[in-house]
Amino acid sequence: MPEESVSNHQPAIISMHTLQHLFVHPEDALGFDSHTWSALIIVLRHEKLLARYAQRIDVAVGLNTLPEFVQRHCRSAMTLAERHAKQVHFELSELAELMQQSSQTWLVLKGAAYTASGHAVAAGRIYNDIDLLVDKSSMGSAERTLVMNGWLPQTIDDYDQAYYRQWAHEIPPLRHGYRGTMLDLHHNLVPPVSGRAPDMSLLFEYIEITPQQIPVLTLPAMTLHSAIHLFFNEDFSASLRDTTDLYLLFNAFSKDDWESVVMLADKTKFTTELALAMHCVSELFYITLTARQQAYIEQHTHRRQRAWLLMALSSEHPVIRPPGHWRYSAYAWLRGHALKMPLGILLYHLMMKTGRAIMQSMFGQHIFTKQDQGTQRVSND
Amino acid sequence: MLKTFELALPPFHFQIQTDLPLVVDNLKAMYGHGLLDVINGHTHLAYIDYKLHITHTNGFRRFYKPQARFKCDQYEPFKPLNHSQAFAMLEWGMNWTIASYEMEHVVIHSGVLARGDEAVLFPAPPGSGKSTMTAHLAFNGWRLLSDEMALITPLTQSVVPFVRPICLKNQSIALAKQWFQDAAFSSIAKDTHKGDVVHLAAPVHHSSDLIRPAQIKAIVFPKFVANAQLEIVQLNQAQAMHQLADNAFNYSVLGDKGFNTLIGVVERSACFVITYSDVQDVQAFLEQEVLSQANDIVGEHYA
Amino acid sequence: MLIQSILKQGVHMHPFHDLSGICLYNDNTTEMVTLFVQATHVERLLGGQSPCSRDERRMLQSLEDKGFINEHSLSCLKHLS
Known part of the structure; x- marks a missing residue:
């Protein structure tokens, strides 16, 4: 039975602004009614941010100040995030042994590195996979060692296989035989075919070893990579989470870290990505920039580019999505592809993907999927 | 036309959107007044836990072998099914949703029935006759807490009701229709991965049945064998744990809390494998040998 | 030798x-095993x-695997002759 029966004309309206505000001011969580919370929880879960917000609210005002059902969802999300973090720590300790045997230089990137580093950005982070980077000459031996130790290549179709091998900066994802953890092995931050792949020996100077003996990038280099990953990419589906990553990374900066990140962006020629990250984080999370930072952004980006990307970072969830949003995400998607590949290759790649998309829109989304009885049962994956 | 409903199904509130008349009819038959119509945006419940959608697929398929697709918010865990199976798919989708997101309870794939406040878990693979047993007990003096999912409060023996229709398969459908002639049955979903499936509305005698927890006293792994004599094998704790863990959805996410919960339940329960052909034999055994005599006063629920 | 002394960190026994x-x-790994x-x-x-x-x-070998x-806690096993 409903605990209280109320009649409410207006389903809660939440906006991108609500999400931005709550992230910066978690103490204002106290002001939301149950309808707003219902919408917020669903959107935050979709954006892979529920655990992170829950954690910030817990620190600010304590979860027990929230309605009972909100606490329930927050605790469930935090439990899942804790399990993710535990699993990442364990997998990395196992992987460290294999990587030391098989590669000259190796390090952990992105989400798993955030957790390993213990920086504030680890809080409430959830993952789909673990990203490792090795020096290019060790790629073959690293892959062989992983495969021999139960990390098996996934079945992907021939087109994707060819794509990875020919153009990408990573091999097709590996999956651990019985634990099911996914692993991506990279040899550069961006595909070499883009013509913008940095000399990795530059980055290798920015490796530090965590107390658990896991190599990760230093805070400034980790931040630059986070910016590259977000803005040199076609996939904006987790972009809001990635922007909160950037906020938490920048937030932990010392003065020296600022000098360091600017220098590294310069050396690797990712000044535009760094400037866009500074701009978007400051705009979304109400941070006042110094005159020098403002000048840096204006020097390395265009006004329209900044405005469109900022829009593209907005939540895609239908509860949030402003009308016309598809135009911005299409722009972000096209831009990500154009950055990574010269035009001839770009056409080929788009054609293959789009061909399938059109067939799907004509015959229903699922006509191509194999009949898999296994997925119809209740499963916990 | 897309219709919106709210469904108060303690301990959760669902919003369900559908454009399939078959789903609407079955929802009304199965959930009665727990199902609330949202008209012109007029909502009833103070909050919603999960937003579910069950709709036609797009494209030409809509006209040629139409299919239904299930989504939990924006996420689609299953491949679409023939639209005649849409209501069963929604029920499975609800199970999937709770098994995937609910970490406040240790969730076990199991029937749960109680006499008074003493509960018996019936974890069992399909084909064991678990749902036939569930249906029989639910209409014969026992209280149904769940047909498919036991929600156990961590580190206790307390199981929380999640009262849902009973999912009957194949031969048990005709049997149940003969046994419970006044009960509400859903339309039949033919040729699913479980065979033919019909849902049977849960008998709810008191509104408190939907929220009152019960304490686990026994775990029974039922095994239906036609014409078999009743055979009861008591399991030791190691054997019971081994079998129970196979049916636990989320203990791995809950970690040692989940592990210790399962251990606690096993150590404080009587555990049996019961081979049977007549559900009444099992009922008599449980009532006379397993549960405490004090609960005989619950006869008021007899149908 | 007490069994606790060879359990890996993070392994619970009941x-x-x-x-x-x-x-x-x-x-x-979230794996569970029952030994009879x-x-x-x-x-x-x-x-x-x-x-x-x-x-x-x-x-025992599969527990180690x-x-x-x-690792190496099985070195003192005596084979059945």
Whole structure:
């Protein structure tokens, strides 16, 4: 039975602004009614941010100040995030042994590195996979060692296989035989075919070893990579989470870290990505920039580019999505592809993907999927 | 036309959107007044836990072998099914949703029935006759807490009701229709991965049945064998744990809390494998040998 | 040798009250295994006081492979002659 029966004309309206505000001011969580919370929880879960917000609210005002059902969802999300973090720590300790045997230089990137580093950005982070980077000459031996130790290549179709091998900066994802953890092995931050792949020996100077003996990038280099990953990419589906990553990374900066990140962006020629990250984080999370930072952004980006990307970072969830949003995400998607590949290759790649998309829109989304009885049962994956 | 409903199904509130008349009819038959119509945006419940959608697929398929697709918010865990199976798919989708997101309870794939406040878990693979047993007990003096999912409060023996229709398969459908002639049955979903499936509305005698927890006293792994004599094998704790863990959805996410919960339940329960052909034999055994005599006063629920 | 001394960090053990066996839970991998022997029996095998049957050896080896017990803790196993 409903605990209280109320009649409410207006389903809660939440906006991108609500999400931005709550992230910066978690103490204002106290002001939301149950309808707003219902919408917020669903959107935050979709954006892979529920655990992170829950954690910030817990620190600010304590979860027990929230309605009972909100606490329930927050605790469930935090439990899942804790399990993710535990699993990442364990997998990395196992992987460290294999990587030391098989590669000259190796390090952990992105989400798993955030957790390993213990920086504030680890809080409430959830993952789909673990990203490792090795020096290019060790790629073959690293892959062989992983495969021999139960990390098996996934079945992907021939087109994707060819794509990875020919153009990408990573091999097709590996999956651990019985634990099911996914692993991506990279040899550069961006595909070499883009013509913008940095000399990795530059980055290798920015490796530090965590107390658990896991190599990760230093805070400034980790931040630059986070910016590259977000803005040199076609996939904006987790972009809001990635922007909160950037906020938490920048937030932990010392003065020296600022000098360091600017220098590294310069050396690797990712000044535009760094400037866009500074701009978007400051705009979304109400941070006042110094005159020098403002000048840096204006020097390395265009006004329209900044405005469109900022829009593209907005939540895609239908509860949030402003009308016309598809135009911005299409722009972000096209831009990500154009950055990574010269035009001839770009056409080929788009054609293959789009061909399938059109067939799907004509015959229903699922006509191509194999009949898999296994997925119809209740499963916990 | 897309219709919106709210469904108060303690301990959760669902919003369900559908454009399939078959789903609407079955929802009304199965959930009665727990199902609330949202008209012109007029909502009833103070909050919603999960937003579910069950709709036609797009494209030409809509006209040629139409299919239904299930989504939990924006996420689609299953491949679409023939639209005649849409209501069963929604029920499975609800199970999937709770098994995937609910970490406040240790969730076990199991029937749960109680006499008074003493509960018996019936974890069992399909084909064991678990749902036939569930249906029989639910209409014969026992209280149904769940047909498919036991929600156990961590580190206790307390199981929380999640009262849902009973999912009957194949031969048990005709049997149940003969046994419970006044009960509400859903339309039949033919040729699913479980065979033919019909849902049977849960008998709810008191509104408190939907929220009152019960304490686990026994775990029974039922095994239906036609014409078999009743055979009861008591399991030791190691054997019971081994079998129970196979049916636990989320203990791995809950970690040692989940592990210790399962251990606690096993150590404080009587555990049996019961081979049977007549559900009444099992009922008599449980009532006379397993549960405490004090609960005989619950006869008021007899149908 | 006490069984606790060879369990890997993050592995929990529970001996059942009815002495029917023990249950190990590996929080690192979230795997659970039930052994239908008592802890003291495992300890005798590990300490070399009891000879180890082929099945027992296989069981212990798989505990090591799946990260329940430390590597090299099976060195003192005595084979069944």
